[in-house]
Amino acid sequence: MSLGTSARLPRPAHMTRSIPQALAQDLPSFSFEFFPPKDDAAEAHLWEAIRRLEKTRPTFVSVTYGAGGSTRDRSVRVTERIARETTLTPLAHLTCVGHSVSELRSVVGAFSAAGIRNILALRGDPLGGPGQEWVRHREGLDHADELVALVRTLGAFTVGVAAFPDQHPESPSLDADAEVLVRKADAGAEYAITQFFFTKEAYLGLRDRVAARGRDLPIIPGLMPVTNVKQLARMTQLSGQPVPDAVASRLEAVADDPAAVREVGVEITTELAQELLAEGAPGIHFITMNRSPATLRVWDNLGMTAAQ
Known part of the structure; x- marks a missing residue:
């Protein structure tokens, strides 16, 4: 089905559900994050996970870009397919990396044609991945708050942004991270989703610093159930922060037993999610790594209720 054809079809209610309105409900939200598959076989595996998780009726689901915006086309295509072929509410990721303002407008237009109204x-x-120097596109944007402002001029979109409880790798301080998040809110962001983290204190610190600056911005914790010990090194590289010793030691103690690693990973994520919800977090955003079993175990442990 072409974008032009889909744009003329009636919009199912799930496609235009407002994430900020869902966050304002009494029950906590829960949502899932996927990454774009690299080939057709991986895409088939992804859709198996999506269909399993669809049955839980999450508040929304999102599809990331690869490092440096390398998977933009596949990310856009998968997000549009979720909008057209499932009952799920898609949250479209959009990055400044490697894109001119004209290209960003075009991507937003494609999302709009597919009925997508929620954008992160x-x-x-940076191009080349974490740790490389950031270089803006010569006709592009330099910061997320500029992208928020641009999207808000392009139609009736809700806009979310990223937050970093453990400090952004390029940030001089946790206070600076809070100030950046406030600028995003000032530009029109209505909620934030965090990078993954492993301690309640990291989340509460960020939330309190933002509140101290006069902003009542819903911040959704992003949690990733660890399913193998090799993920730990990759997590450190992606986040720029070490995995806490208390977490690493629990996983390394069972490193030779893959089933036990998965079990401990589910336990760690369940415990942290329970603590965060008890502290008033508006929901939990599960970073699935395109796999459903561990996420479904945590969801079941939390006794979460399907979105209405």
Whole structure:
């Protein structure tokens, strides 16, 4: 089905559900994050996970860009397919990386044609991935707050942004991270989703610093159930922060037993999610790594209720 054809079809209610309105409900939200598959076989695996998780009726689901915006086309295509072929509410990721303002407008237009009204506006990792120097596109944008402002001029979109409880790798301080998040809110962001983290204190610190600056911005914790020990090194590289010793030691103690690692990973995520919800977090955003079993175990442990 072409975008032009889909744009003329009636919009199912799930496609235009407002994420900020869902966050304002009494029950906590829960949502899932996927990454774009690299090939057709991986895409088939992804859709198996999506269909399993669809049955839980999450508040929304999102599809990331790859490092440096490398998977933009596949990310856009998968997000549009979720909008057209499932009952799920898609949150479209959009980054500044490697894109001119004209290209960003075009991507937003494609999302709009597919009935997508919720966008997560990100600066994104530098070309080449984390740790490389950030270089803006010569006709593009430099910061996420600029992208938020642009999207808000392009139609009736809700806009979310990223937050960093453990400090952004390029940030001089946790206070600076809070100030950046406030600027995003000032530009029109209505909620934030965090990078993954492992301690309640990291989340509460960020939330309190933002509140101290006069902003009542819903901040959704992003949690990733660890399913193998090799993920730990990758997590450190992606986040720029070490995995806490208390977490690493629990996983390394069972490193030779893959089933036990998965079990401990589910336990760690369940415990942290329970603590965060008890502290008033508006929901939980599960970073699935395109796999459903561990996420479904945590969801079941939390006794979460399907979105209405």
